Amino acid sequence: MSVFASPAAFAAALADLSAPDAGAIAAARARQAVLTKPRGSLGRLEEIAVFMAGWQGRERPAIGQGRTAIFAGNHGFAVHGVSAFPVSVTAAMVANFAAGGAAINALAGAAGMDLRVVALDLDRPTADFTAGPAMSEAECLAALNAGAEVVTPDLDLLTLGEMGIGNTTAAAALCTRSFGGSAADWAGPGTGLDARGVARKAMVIESALARHADAPNQAFETLRRLGGREIAAMAGAVLRARALRIPVVLDGFITCAAVAPLAVQAPGIVDHCLAGHCSAETGHVRLLARLGLDPLLSLNMRLGEGSGGAVAVGVIRAALAAHAQMATFDEAGVAARL
Template sequence: MTGFESVAAFEAALAALPGPDRSAQAEAAERQGQLTKPPGSLGRLEDLAVFVAGWQGLGAPRIAHGRVAVFAGNHGIVAHGVSAFPAAVTAEMVRNFRNGGAAINALAAAAGLELVVVPLDLDRPTADFTRAPAMSADECLAALNAGAAVVRDDVDLLVLGEMGIGNSTAAAALCARSFGGAAADWVGPGTGVDAAGVARKVAVVEAALACHADAPTTAFETLRRVGGREIAAIAGAVVAARLAGVVVVLDGFICSAALAPIAAAHPTITDHCIAGHCSAEPGHARLLARLGLTPLLTLGMRLGEASGAAVAAGVIRAALAAHAEMATFAEAGVSGA
């Protein structure tokens, strides 16, 4: 994926999002009807196989090279006490990912997925977005392109996640600016802050909305004003994956919030996306409803770092295995309905 040469190129991509291959979907649906089972008896596994077929353009879709991409960034708003952990934890966790010691290392391996970790200027946090845009236009474009860069030609499933102390506050600000509602509707405990911490987060989101109230509301402007580098990178990866026909599995609230500014103007941005799970962060269920996504799993997870999405990838693999490896009634010599 070559990325986006300019803000105009990014906006042009959003205005020309390709759709799935309907003939491949039809071929996959026809095969589902011939497999040795009552129609619909595998439930959503059948739908997943047809869904992936449409985006891969294959009647028998596969995951030959699934990739987990975890983006990491730091946030200037941490100075307001919005997290239970210090900003230094972002870089420390990146080191843990690279040393193989985090949950996502184990879960990606269990799902047969390659893991790539992309830290984004961790020594240079975004600006405090209660007073100024989080990023300059150039910084935001660079983050979008860092995300697009993980979409290589050989990747046929992309699982996305993030790491960034303070980023659940940025996610709440993105949702509030994109979809409306009070700051309190979108703010949750994140890393586990108490009631006073939640109140601080609400105040930060309210201040951000006020600071940028008169600014343009395009997807790019919202991402750069109240987002973060890792969040913009997720948005860039999702758009690049769409252009390449790659299915995306989204993780939790923060990962999904990267699409809020785009979905506000281009609701079909989620057409190639699967919500891996619904996290325990209160705003996630509300956000998924606005994005038109039904989560595969609800396990009470709230870790981030693509953990829930990686578990969901195992379900997607199971769906494709059943689709490709089951015998048809004719092959098995079994009488059909």
């Protein structure tokens, strides 16, 4: 059964966002206050532990079952030369994921995360969004539901990523429509465009924005007109995770752009999300600021594939280990609080 049976069902889910467990947050903060360390001395790690406690609904959160979900899709606007690589690379990389040879295979394994790769009609790219909507309503709903399907109630943490030649173009278009500015403000080199290529990308985005200027400024319409199957799938996964109160780690520019239209309509959509890292892609710093997210890492990464989010899981695991395993002052027999 589809989670998002219609655009109205998607809008209803976006209007009814769950909240973290206030009792678990209070209990986690109380525990932090009595651990054998000066209060606040573990900095952001303490905040992560409390964040995870609230969404998992327990004083001592843990990652027993974590999943990295990667969605792949192709884009019709690629005919305009907005990428340094042909669309055939998308399928080739999906095959590499399946063979275990990609960076995300290694990084998800190192993070102790179950890896799921979902290829979405790679032989049928979305329509060219400069000529019309990228997807029909049915196609967009199918992509949203493909994302929702990977989110199961047993998960303690979900990280998201993507693969799709040209999809920094779609991401920049979503950001421009959602948060304003010009296409040139959001368009970057992606997988290696030179200055002329970036300028061409910005022109393609401006053409698409003009084509859809009169479209309703609603999350579903923005996604279906300017997004892609893999981008809509990530949006669906984020929204489904929120319904199940599962914390989410967002990867780079494209993953964060997937929630941009949702954030315009429901700013609290990212309350259950952590930004895994700040990528080197143009626009990601600005996008994180608009979403109100402070990235855990800044390693000059720009690979995609959910790679930055997977690396950030190590930081989250460290935060939870310190929170759960440290002794309290009473347990350690330390009389004086630091």
